[in-house]
């Protein structure tokens with residue numbers, strides 16, 4: 001039904017008729033608006049877009065998109081989405097997930113989707129808390145977090161989602177923030193254009209259960225580091241700090257004044273080895289200290305679905321399209337006469 | 339060389355037993371193939387340890403392969419073997435209990451060393467004391483003879499000795515008058531890249547055959563004439579191959595590409611392996627990170643318009659339960675193949691059981707009915723898979739196919755179906771292409787006849803919609819927490835599954851005049867039940883029998899059938915799962931016969947169970 005003469009789609013063409021039900025003030029609204037906003041620019045027909053989610057506040061996302069959508073079960077979205085994207089390379093498949101969904105119950109599926117390089121754009125809304133179940137600590141909550149399930153403070157060390165993605169050798173790893181409109185648009189657009197698994201951690205404020213978790217690293221705050229490919233890594237109120245690679249092979253925060261611009265590490269997002277990107281993700285384990293946002297890594301690696309379909313094509317090219325009658329007869333049959 | 343006399347036999351059961359490394363599965367399979375090609379009816383029962391290589395010579399390391407071949411149609415792999423081939427003391431020890439007095443035991447006497455006797459926990463050598471007096475024991479130094487036959491080859495002693503299973507196969511081939519050519523051919527093909535090894539195996543094989551002819555140990559050989567099977571072209575098939583072919587056939591019948599999401603698990607992995615080889619049929623297989631992802635990817639593929647399946651065993655089904663519930667809720671076609679094994683938990687991975695029926699029936703949260711189709715013989719796995727696909731696609735529902743370890747690995751001659759006779763299921767697919775409600779698309783507006791919802795795949799312009807596990811409003815499919823709507827949707831989902839019964843043939847009963855006892859079975863007990871009923875009838879018992887292919891929903895005449903007999907006996911390799919369902923549904927006092935030993939029922943025990951019930955009626 002797509003008519004070549006049809007007017008180009010606009011943002012509102014991607015918003016469904018469903019009433020959005022997040023808490024007023026939730027960071028999810030800004031992300032939804034941003035995602036809807038980039039859709040027309042992708043140049044992909046609406047019917048070829050699929051949003052898959054698991055369970056949690058973020059997982060309601062597909063209902064608000066006027067595309068194909070699948071709100072599945074807790075943690076399993078990457079697996080379900082892999083089945084869609086691997087068999088239908090004509091589709092653009094997004095996974096929308098949260099920190100609990102992706103890194104706790106669904107951790108296994110997440111790392112394997114990235115290892116496999118399934119053709120998925122994974123948006124992880126990290127609010128460092130369980131929202132939908134009303135405020136338990138999550139696998140990204142800071143150590144010692146006091147919640148209803150941890151009245152004396154959480155005991156387990158949190159995940160840093162970007163470190164996890166780099167550890168799984170995802171081919172596209174980025175971080176952005178819910179209300180940094182231009183930055184998020186840029187990251188989303190680049191992720192959507194990536195072939196293979198593109199992973200974006202989006203810091204998302206849950207104003208009900210974990211308000212202000214990312215205040216230290218929001219726009220114009222001195223702890224935010226903006227990664228730009230090919231640029232020396234600088235940050236601070238007056239860009240007075242930088243990141244340098246020490247002789248020991250470790251990264252260190254330095255005064256630009258003392259080492260000079262030349263002494264700074266120049267960010268290379270396309271290094272084959274994920275090691276440096278990983279070190280950047282470790283500058284601060286949680287978003288309180290110096291925290292990079294932007295594109296950590298983007299490389300090319302064969303895409304799972306492409307390989308799967310190529311094997312099918314190659315088998316058909318080599319052996320001819322299978323004949324069911326031949327398969328059933330096998331190579332060792334005999335006749336019983338009537 | 340005087341040629342020995344040949345005696346006719348109607349039916350023979352042989353068991354090959356040895357170390358896991360002795361090649362017993364291969365030997366048994368080879369003997370089966372030759373027998374099938376000769377025209378005998380055959381049924382097999384491989385029995386291997388769960389460990390890949392338990393210590394050599396130990397009791398847990400024994401691997402067995404039983405085969406039954408006959409000049410008439412047979413239904414089981416046989417109860418007690420007529421001949422046991424025991425390659426070492428452990429094989430003797432673990433199998434001798436299954437023999438009736440008078441049975442023949444052929445042992446590899448070379449293997450009865452003090453060390454091996456100790457590993458098999460024999461205090462004295464059973465070949466030298468009275469342990470085996472009830473049997474006809476034939477001691478053959480298989481290792482020595484094999485090594486001797488291979489004197490002229492360049493192989494090392496170990497390699498020479500390894501060919502002893504071929505010597506044994508040759509000997510058995512002579513004993514039962516099997517042709518040698520097919521096996522020689524087969525060895526040549528199998529070892530095409532190692533001609534030296536091929537020749538060594540052939541030499542050992544022919545030496546075994548010649549040994550039978552010349553030795554004084556055997557007075558005569560036997561012959562089993564071809565059976566009278568329905569005319570047609572036949573092949574041997576295992577249940578796992580048949581179920582894989584059934585999926586490929588179902589994909590052709592529906593015109594959909596096949597996607598299989600799986601995770602390695604015994605005894606189901608061979609289905610994954612088989613399908614992975616069939617890429618030229620457009621088959622896509624996905625070995626997932628776990629069972630949950632296997633079924634998850636399959637459900638995603640179903641949403642995307644594939645004929646989607648996942649294959650596993652009971653522990654895997656437990657992990658997949660939540661996704662199967664999601665498939666019930668989003669109403670997409672999905673095939674779940676459960677190759678059942680002994681449970682609970684890890685249980686008996688390599689042994690058979692049919693104890694996942696209630697798991698298939700009820701193993702999900704909420705009211706989540708799933709149709710269940712069960713296969714009754716290895717070859718029937720093919721038809722069961724196609725029938726499950728018909729239901730799944732027509733009614734947009736997940737469907738269970740229940741097979742088990744016995745069917746999975748057991749083989750039988752299978753009359754190759756004609757492709758033209760397979761059902762055309764393309765009209766059941768009917769992807770949605772147009773809005774269906776005043777210019778809008780309602781993903782949960784049902785077909786009034788089947789109650790199935792439309793299947794609109796991504797890529798279809800104008801039908802963009804969202805599905806999910808939350809309750810949906812009848813019709814629009816929007817999220818709904820409305821109390822009455824939830825009740826209505828629950829009833830609709832149940833009614834949809836119940837309606838499948840309208841397309842299921844009525845249960846056919848094999849009745850005899852005057853029978854007051856019905857023996858009812860499901861799944862792989864088909865063979866043993868039929869064999870037992872046949873024998874009971876031969877003894878004058880008036881017994882009717884029937885076998886269920888559909889466990890959910892049941893065929894619509896089932897209640898009437900049950901109520902038309904004074905007594906119903908349901909033998910099951912579980913603690914009475916179908917029996918429980920029948921009692922609950924029909925208020926009939928069904929009796930059961932249950933045993934879970936990891937092995938199929940013997941005909942004899944079912945004959946006893948039947949005669950017990952007949953006595954109770956008189």
Ligand code: SF4
Nearest residue numbers: 022023026057131206
């Ligand atoms: S609970 Fe938190 S994350 Fe969930 S909708 Fe409300 S504000 Fe947003």
